[in-house]
Amino acid sequence: MSDRIWVEITDVCGHIGFILSTLANFTVLTLLIVRPTKALGTYKYLMIIFCIFSWFYTLVETFMRPLIHMYDNTLFVMQRKRFQYSDLTARTLSGIYCGCYAMSFTLIAVHFVYRYFATCKPENLRFFRGFKFVLWLLGALSVAAFWGMVTFSLFAENDRTRRSFHYFLKKSYDLDPSWVSNVPYSYTLIPTVMMYIPTTMLIVFPFLELNVGCYGNITTVTVQMYPGIDPLVLLFLIKDFRQTFLRIVCLGRDAKRNVSTTAMISYQLSSGNV
Numbered sequence: 001m002s003d004r005i006w007v008e009i010t011d012v013c014g015h016i017g018f019i020l021s022t023l024a025n026f027t028v029l030t031l032l033i034v035r036p037t038k039a040l041g042t043y044k045y046l047m048i049i050f051c052i053f054s055w056f057y058t059l060v061e062t063f064m065r066p067l068i069h070m071y072d073n074t075l076f077v078m079q080r081k082r083f084q085y086s087d088l089t090a091r092t093l094s095g096i097y098c099g100c101y102a103m104s105f106t107l108i109a110v111h112f113v114y115r116y117f118a119t120c121k122p123e124n125l126r127f128f129r130g131f132k133f134v135l136w137l138l139g140a141l142s143v144a145a146f147w148g149m150v151t152f153s154l155f156a157e158n159d160r161t162r163r164s165f166h167y168f169l170k171k172s173y174d175l176d177p178s179w180v181s182n183v184p185y186s187y188t189l190i191p192t193v194m195m196y197i198p199t200t201m202l203i204v205f206p207f208l209e210l211n212v213g214c215y216g217n218i219t220t221v222t223v224q225m226y227p228g229i230d231p232l233v234l235l236f237l238i239k240d241f242r243q244t245f246l247r248i249v250c251l252g253r254d255a256k257r258n259v260s261t262t263a264m265i266s267y268q269l270s271s272g273n274v
Contacts, residue, residue, distance in 0.1 A: 006217040013221045021058040025051040042128045057100045068216035075206050099148025106140035198222050
């Protein structure tokens with residue numbers, strides 16, 4: 001398979017991810033505002049922040065149209081310019097993109113900590129109330145800002161990476177270097193499959209000097225799709241949201257009754273098999 005195909009794959013997945021992220025996050029945000037549930041507590045605000053951030057992340061990805069390529073012991077994160085702008089602007093956008101990538105991990109970690117406290121140590125939920133809740137968000141934001149500044153300041157092009165960049169850009173993707181900018185780096189199920197595992201590959205493979213080349217774009221595709229898929233999990237796991245969504249989709253039919261009927265049929269089938 002030609003490396004060029006990854007340009008088309010990332011373009012298609014980018015558009016699908018944008019549409020899916022916009023619809024899913026808007027739906028969850030609407031339900032959080034219109035159909036609030038006291039059972040969620042502070043977690044409701046965490047979800048609101050995550051939905052807003054996910055949509056912003058999608059906007060950044062859609063504008064940048066990123067590509068990821070591994071060559072020698074270097075990982076390149078490239079952006080395909082929609083119009084010409086300065087190298088400083090390109091590096092700033094790449095820093096924002098990398099900062100958003102770090103922010104997604106820290107927000108997921110905050111979610112997991114909250115869920116752990118809610119399930120195993122509910123008395124510790126006091127650490128998510130009032131100003132302490134703001135501190136969690138500031139901590140996540142500081143990590144993202146730090147990583148964005150690191151990528152902006154420490155991973156500038158040099159002669160070696162520039163030569164490598166121009167070589168594989170023309171050979172693998174047949175793209176014009178003047179319309180592509182890059183930042184070189186040396187070095188629960190959905191988040192694991194779509195974020196953790198692909199990111200681990202990006203970090204480990206360059207150290208092992210595994211030239212996977214254009215297949216680094218698998219991470220680009222999974223990251224493009226993740227902001228749209230993750231809200232769907234919340235949409236169907238939270239009972240009130242699921243029932244409201246199904247009621248709307250079913251054009252006014254009682255979703256709760258349908259769910260109960262399905263459960264009864266499943267129980268009868270299980271009893272019959274026994």
